[in-house]
Amino acid sequence: MITKNSPKEHRIILKYADDPNYSNRLGCYLREGGYEMLRKALKMKPEEIGEEVLKSGVRGRGGAGFPAGMKWKFLDRKSGKPIYLICNADESEPGTFKDRQIMHKDPHQLIEGMMIAAYAIQAKQAFIYIRAEFFEGARILERAIAEAKEKGFCGEKILGSDYSCDLVVHRGAGAYICGEETGLIESLEGKRPNPRIKPPFFPAVLGLYQCPTIVNNVETLCNVKHVLEMGGDEFAKIGKPNNTGTRIWCVSGQVKKPGYYEFECGALTLGEMIFDVCGGLLPGRSLKAVIPGGSSAKILRADERFVGKHKDGTDFDWGIEDIPLDFDGPMAAGSMSGSGGIIVMDDTVDIVEAMANVNAFYAHESCGQCTPCREGCLWMKKITKRMCDGDAREEDPDMLLSIANQIEGRTICAFGEAAAWPTQSFIAKFRDEFVKKAKPSKRSKNSLQLI
C-alpha cells in the first residue's frame, strides 16, 4: 500500500543531524545560533520559563508522556534543599535509538536545553546520566561540556550572570532499570539502581540525596530550547492539541528503510510511516504485527480493528495503518507510543520466539528488588524458552497470562507493567500461535525437574 502524498519530515531537534556540513563541535553549534536561547533565558525570570514550557504543552519523551511543565511545578522549592536536574540519557528500551542520535550529533543542543531547564528550576547541579554502553556518546558529551564551560555556557556564573550550575556526565551502571527515574537516582548516588517506593520518594520532593530533583529525557530537554525559541504558544501550534511538538520515531524491524524520523505529532499514520516513509516491507512479505512504542508497549496485530471513542466524544474505527502517530493515537488503540520505538514484524516472525526474546530481556534486566517482577519475569522467560526449545505445553499460554497478571500493578516501579504488557498482549492477540507450539510429540523426556 503506497499512499499518495505522504507528509514531509518536520525536523526541529534533528534539524542538522544529517547535514554533512554539521559537526558536533561548539563552533558549528554557535554558527547556527547556538546558546542564544540560554542568553535569552538568563534575562528572564525562572518562573517565566516554566510558564512558557507549561503553555507549550510539551510532553515527556521518555515513555510516560507526562507534561514537562507540570512536572516542574511539582518541584518542592520551599524545602531549602538544593535542587538537582538530571538528564535521563539511559536509553535502553529495545527498539529505541533517538537520544543517541541527539547526543552524538548535536550535544550542545542538549546542553543548552539543560542549562535553560536548570535555570528555570534553579538547579544547583545538573547531571547527564548516560547509558553505560554509550561510551562514545559520553565522550562526545564530555568534550562538549568542556567546550561549553570554557565559553561560560555552564558552570560558574553562566554567561556572566549570578546563576551557576555545574553539569556532569555520569556513566550508567549498565542496566535497563537505571533508566527508571528513581533507580537512576539511586544509581547516581552510587548504589544499586533499586527503584524507590512512591510514596514517599517522589523525585520532585525526595530525589537525589533526598533533595528535590527533576529527571527529564534527552529529547524533552532539547525541546525546552525550542519552546523558548518559538514561545510556548507558538510551539503548541505544532502538532495537535495535547500532542504538541515533533516526535522522533525510531523504526526497526522488517521494513526497507529502518531508521529515525522526526515528524510533527499526528502528522502521519502508522501505515504511512511503514509503507511510505520506510519504504514498505521487504518484497513478498506481509505485515503481521507492530509494537508502536518500544518493547514494553503492547503489540498491535495487523488484521485487527481498533474501535472506540476519542476524548472529545468522536468515534473512530481504525485498521492498523490508520493509527495516527502521536501520544494519544497508539494509546487509543490499546497500546502506547512510549519512547517512539516502532518495531515492525512481518509474517516470517515467530511470535513465540519474539515473546521469548522480550521475556529474556526483562528477566535479565529485572533488578530483583521486588518479588513479582523478580520471580515472575524469570519464570515467564523460562516458560517461553522452553516453548521455543520444543517443550511447549497446552497450559503454557494461560500460565504466562496468569503470571503476567500477577506482576502487573503490583511492583515498585513501572518495570512490572513493562514486563507484563508484552506477555499479556502477545497472548491476547496471538493465542493461536502459542497453542500451536504445544505439540506433545516434541517434548523431550530428559528434562530434569526439581520438586
Place this chain on the structure above:
Amino acid sequence: MEFNPEMLLQLGLKVLFAFTMVGAVMTMAGYSVLAERKVSAWMQGRVGPNRTALPFVENIPFIGSFLKGLGIFQPLADGLKFLFKEEIVPGHVNKVYYYMAPLVALVPALTTMTVLPFGQYYDEAGNSSPLILANLEVGILFIFAVSSLGVYGIVLAGWSSNSKYPFLGGIRSSAQMISYELAMGLSLLPVFLWVSVPGSEASALSLVGIVSSQNDSAWLLLIQPVSALIFLIALFAETNRLPFDMPESETDLVGGFHTEYGSFKFGIFFVAEYAHIVVGSAIFTTIFLGGWHFLPWIADPWPATWVGTLLGIGWFLAKTAFLIFFFIWIRWTIPRFRYDQVMSIGWTKLLPLALINLIVYVLLVTWLDQTPSATP
C-alpha cells in the same frame, strides 16, 4: 463314748471317703474350668486350650496329641500357675478377712456334698444302700443352710478389699443370694410334699428318699416342671453364673469381689465357684433327674453287683456333666441382666410363681390324698 474298733474303722473309711470326694469334686471343678474354656471356644469358633502337655504322655502316638488337643492337662497347668504366681496383697486391705474370704467361699461348697447321694452299692443279698457320706434325714435343709454360707466369702472379700468395685460386688452378691434363696426354697416344697407319704416314717427331706422315689417311675422334672425351672434359675443365681453374675460382672465392676485378689487366693475363689457349679448340678440331678437311676419309668438295667454300682455312679456323673455343660451353654446364650432386672426377676417373678406353684401342688396333693387309688 466307749471305744469301738468298728467305729474307728467306720471313721477311717469316712475320712478316706471324704478325701476321695473332695478330690473328686476338686478335680471335677478343675475340669469344669477346662470344659468352660473349651466349650466357650467352640461356641465362638475357636479351638480353646490345646497346648499343655505332660512329658512322655505327649509322645504317645495319636493318643498323646489327642489329649493335648483336648487340653486335658490344662487344669494341672492352671493350678500350678496359681500356686507359683507372685503373692500380692494390696496395702489397703483388711488382712484377716482378706485371707479368710476365699476359704469361707470354698468350704461350704465342699461341705454340701457330704449329704449328696451319688450312687448305691449292693450287698451280697442284692439289697442296695445309697452311697453317701452322711445320710442326713434333713439333707436338703443342710444343703440350704451350708450353701448359703458361701455368700459370706464373697461379702467378706468385697468388704475386706477396701476398694470400691469389690465392695459393690459383695453388696450385690448378698442381696442376690437372699432374693433367690427364697424362691429356691419355695420351689422345693412341692417336691417334698409330693414325695413324702403322709404318716410314713421315711423323712421327706432326705435326698436319698427323693432319689429312690424316682426309681422306675417318673422323674420329678416331669412331675414338677415349674419347680424344676424355678430351682434351676435360682441355682444359676446362687452360683453367680451368667446371666446372674452380678458380684463379678467384669464389664462394670472390673472383677467384682475378687478384683483385689491374685495368685492362689484367686485360685481358691475360682475353684469354689466351679465347685458350686458341680455341687449345684449334682443336687439338681439328685432331685429332678432321678440321681443315678437310669431313665424315667425304666428300671435300672445294670446288674446288682459292683459293676452296677460303677455304672450308676457313671450315669449320675453323666447327668451332672450335662448340667455343667448346660451352665456353660447358657453363659454364651443369654447376656447378663442388669442389677435391677436381677432383683425384679427374683422378687416379682420367681417368688410369686413359686408360691402359686406351691399352692397348686398343695391342693393337688391334698386332693390325691383323699383319692386313695392315686397315691404315688
Place this chain on the structure above:
Amino acid sequence: MISKGKTDQVTINLDGNDVEVPAGMNLVDAVALHGKEIPHYCYHPQLSVAGNCRMCLIEMGTPMRDRGTGEAIVEEDGSPKIGWVPKPVIGCGTNVSPGMHVKTESDLVTDCREGIMEFLLVNHPLDCPICDQAGECRLQEFATDYGRGYSRYKERKNVKPKRTRLGPRVTLDDERCILCSRCIRFSQEVAKDDVLGFVDRGSFSTLTCFPGKELANNYSLNTVDICPVGALTSTDFRFKMRVWFLKETMSICAESSAGCNTLVSSREGVIHRITPRRNDAVNDSWMTDSGRALYKRIDSDDRLKFPLVDQEKSSLEDALAASISLLKDKRVGIVGSCKSTVEEQYLLNRLAKETKAKKYLRGHFGEDDGILLSADRTPNLRGALITGLASSYPKENLNLLGQALKKGQLDTLIVVGEDLMDAKVDAELLSDIQIIYLGTHENATSTLAQVVIPTLTPFEKSGSFVNRSFFLQGFKQAVPGLAGLLPDISILVRLINELNGEAELSSDLSAVWKMMARSSTSPLKGLSFSDFKKDGIELDGSKWDELPFVEQKALHYEPTAELTTD
C-alpha cells in the same frame, strides 16, 4: 488500653468499619491494633520501609477533594466520596490519614497475596525438613494462608550457594533468601556496620558480604532473628533443635546494665538459644551476640555443683550450719554483687543488718558500644542502690576492704560471686579470716573459702533487675537448677532466720516483695512481683542523679549527668 501519652487519634475505615488509630501510624501496625493482619516480610517496625516483598498489598483510598475549591466531594447520600488508588498499594509504605479507607480482605488483596506467595515459593528450595526456621517461618505461615497447595512451577529452580559463612556466628543459605533486605537495613541502621548487600540481579540476586568483610559485629545474630525465612541461621543453633520443641521463658539479659528483654528457649531443662524479646522502651527487638552465649556458662567446667566445707564436698545443711558458726558473734564483712537480683540484694542487706556487717560492693566496667552493651557490665547496679546495699557508686577495686583487713577489723567475710584477688585485695590478707563464698562459679576466692555454697544462675531462678534507665524488670526461671541446690534467696533467708532465731522470713518471692514494698522511702514502695513480670516499670531514680554512672548515650538511654572525660 489506658491512654498512655497517646498521640492524636484519627478515624480510618477498615474493611467497612470506622476504627480509631494513632495519627500517622504505619498501616501494618495500625491494622494490627484492631486484630487484623496484613501479611508482610520486608517490613519491620524498627527498620526503615523498603516495600520490596509486596506481600502487604492492600486497597486504599482517601476522601476526594475538589481541585479548585479544596472542598470534600460527597456522594449522594452525604458520605464522603472516596478516591480509591487504582492499583493496590503497599500497607507498609502507607501511613494512616484521617478518613482513609482500607480494604484488607477484598478479592483483589487476596489475589495479590496469593500471587506474591506463589512467586516467593517458585525459587524457594522448600527444604523445610532441614530448615531451622521451620515452625517460626513467615513463609510457612503465609503459605498456609495464601499458598496454592501445589506448584505450577515446572521449570528448574535457581541454584544458589548453601552454607555460606557470613561471619563467625551467622551462616547463610542463599536459596531460601527472599531478598527482603531486612538484614541489610539492620546492619546499616541499627548495628551501624554496613557489610551486607545484594549482588547479581533479578531472580539471581544473592545476599553476600562486601568483599573482604564479614558480618562479625556483636549484633550479627539479630539478622537471624529478623530474617523472616530460614536464610540466615545461627551457626551455634544450626541443626540443633526444632523450634516447636522449645519452651520460651521471658527473661532479662544479665550481660550489662542495658537489661535487654529476652526469651530463653529450652527443652527439658536444657537451654538451646536466647533470643531478644521486643520492648520498645528498652531494647526494641535487639540484643547482643555476647548476651546470647551466656547460657553456656550453666554447664561450664568451673561451675560449682555442690557445697564445700573446708574445700571438702559436703551437704547443703552442713554448709549452712558451718556458715552460721562462722557468722555468730563475729565481726562480719559482706561483699555484695551487682549481678545479684534486687531480692537477693535486699536480703543481703538484711543479713548485713543482722550481723552488723560492713558492706562492700564492686562494679564491673567495660567499653560502651552505644547500643545495647553498656559500660556497666552488671545487670543490677541500680538495684543495689535502691535496696540500700550500696550507698556510693561502686568501684572496680575493693581498696576499702583491703584497708579494713589490714587493720584486722574483720573475722568473717561473706563474698557473693566476686573474686577478691581480681578486685585488688591482697591474698595474704585473706589468710587470717574466714570466708563464706556464695557463687555460681569457681574463682580464686572460692578456692580460699572455708564454706562454699553454690548458687543459681539467672536462668535457674526468678527475680528482677533494675536497668540503666531505672526500669525494674522481672525474669522467670527458665530451667531447673542443679539438683540439690537452693535458689540464692532461700539460702539468704535460711541464714537470716538461723541467725536471729526466729523464722520470720519466707523464701517465697512474693513474700520477699511484700517486705520490700513496705518501706515508704524506697522506690519499690507498693510494688509486687506480678506488677512487672511482663513489662518493666520505670522507677524514680532521681535520687541518684548525681552519681557518676558510666553508661554513655545509647539506644533508649540518655545519661543523667554529664560525664567528665578522663
Place this chain on the structure above:
Amino acid sequence: MAKTVVLERKPLSLSERTYLPQIVTGLKTTFSNMFKEKATLQYPEEKPQLPQNYRGVPTLVNDPNGREKCVSCQLCEFVCPPKAIRITPGSVPEEDEDREHVEKAPQEFEINMLRCIYCGYCQEVCPEEAIFLLDEYSSSGYTREEMINNKAKLYELGGTLPDKHYKWDKKKDAEVEGNAH
C-alpha cells in the same frame, strides 16, 4: 433432616413374656455354633497373612543407593503420641560428597518400643519417606534397654526400600550443573 417415625411396638404374647422360647432359640444357635469350622490360627506354626497396610514395628529405611534418608526434621518426634521417638539432630559433614547437599542427618535416632503404640503417625508425617512401619510384629527383649531401638537397629530392621523421588539427587544434579543465567 430425617423425620422421626415412632413405630408402635406390638405387645408381647404370654410365651414371649416368659422369654423361654427365645432362650431356647438362643440355645440352639449357640449349640450349632460348636460344630462350625474354627477360625483360630495356630500362631507360631502358622503365620498370619499380613495385609499390605499392616503397621508393624517402625523402622528407618535407606534409599535405593543405600544412603540414609532421614534428615532429622523431628516431625515424627513431635507427632508421636506416646513420645516414643527421640532424635539427636546432627549435620552431614561437608566431606561426605555424596550427601553433603542434604546437610542434615540424625546423630542418633531412638524409638522406644515399650512406648510405641504402632499408630503410624510417624510414617504419615515423614516428609522424606524415611520411616516405615514394616511387617515386623514380634519384638521382644529381656531388658527395657533392649526394647529401645537405636539408629543401627532401626536401619537393620528397615533395610532399603525402592524410592522413585530421588529428591536430593535432583538437587545435587542441579547444584553440580548449576543454572545461573
